[in-house]
Amino acid sequence: MTREEDALETGPLAKLEQAAGKVRSIELQAEQGCTSQVRRVSTETGTYILKSATDSRYREWLRVEAERLRRNTGEALLPIPKFAAFHEETDGSHLLMSCEKGTTLTAALKAAPPEEKKALLRSFGRFLHRFHERPPVESLAHDGDWLEERLAAARLYLERGQSEGDGKLLDELVRNRFAPVRQTMIHGDCTADNVMVHDGEVYLFIDVSGMTIGDPRYDEALAIGRFVDAPELLEPFYEGYVRYRISEAELRYHEGLYEFF
The missing domain is CATH 3.90.1200.10 (Aminoglycoside phosphotransferase (APH), C-terminal lobe)
Structure with missing residues (x-):
């Protein structure tokens, strides 16, 4: 298990695997915002982006973002990533979404x-x-x-x-x-x-x-x-x-x- 996988082992990783399948690799992204830690996650079903936040304000923003993605269904789809999973723990929140091209x-x-x-x-x-x-x-x-x-x-x-x-x-x-x-x-x-x-x-x-x-x-x-x-x-x-x-x-x-x- 890599260091990035080990950092998620205590709970979030298991939850993510329920949504996306067995994790093969996790790579911390160099290009990321100051509000969240961003990882590229490869699983047996595809490649995803994982955003994690620990600060209370940024956790709330992440919760809202998860809801925006989750509700983006139907015919009038907005040009945003696809929702995969959202998981909250005592010390952090984690949003899994599609990894888009480009x-x-x-x-x-x-x-x-x-x-x-x-x-x-x-x-x-x-x-x-x-x-x-x-x-x-x-x-x-x-x-x-x-x-x-x-x-x-x-x-x-x-x-x-x-x-x-x-x-x-x-x-x-x-x-x-x-x-x-x-x-x-x-x-x-x-x-x-x-x-x-x-x-x-x-x-x-x-x-x-x-x-x-x-x-x-x-x-x-x-x-x-x-x-x-x-x-x-x-x-x-x-x-x-x-x-x-x-x-x-x-x-x-x-x-x-x-x-x-």
Whole structure:
């Protein structure tokens, strides 16, 4: 048994094998987020991704992500991984999902020459445009105002010392809210790290705990944040994302909100 398998031996591994079959190998992924430990798991039935979290806040996010994946069934499938299993223990939570083809947009952009980068960002824009234009699916329906919920959560994280934002920024966000726009489905953490590329096309979202019905400007702000000052990259994105072009003030507002999450 490898060191990675040994780390899971005390309970989660047995639960995962009930869902996916006998484990053959487990490999810790170098490319992973700061909220979870990510492993690639090969079993007798296929290859999966295993996300594990120990911090209470990140465990809650993982629980929500598991529910998003689990409920993604029927004819109107969202472009997200497939649910396999979810298991919680006293000291950790574990989500098993399909291992999808391709790489993250972040990794693809690093390896791409200039013209290919433009094509990738154009594809990213088209992908997000189509997602925001789709009729919302029933599984994402919720009561309440998305921004009010985000501001309330931001205050809670601030009080717990779990946020990079500060009280002054939060007060400014509360005072300076923009007029609402038509709510759409949103990813909620729509950075280049959280979309997958295959054969030169962006085709899939990952890390979907924030997926809900909300303000599409939030997704847009996070999508362009890394290249907003690079017109040669920004313009191809907007050749794909033609439904709305966020203003400078809207961009800064939603980037500020993101600091709390």
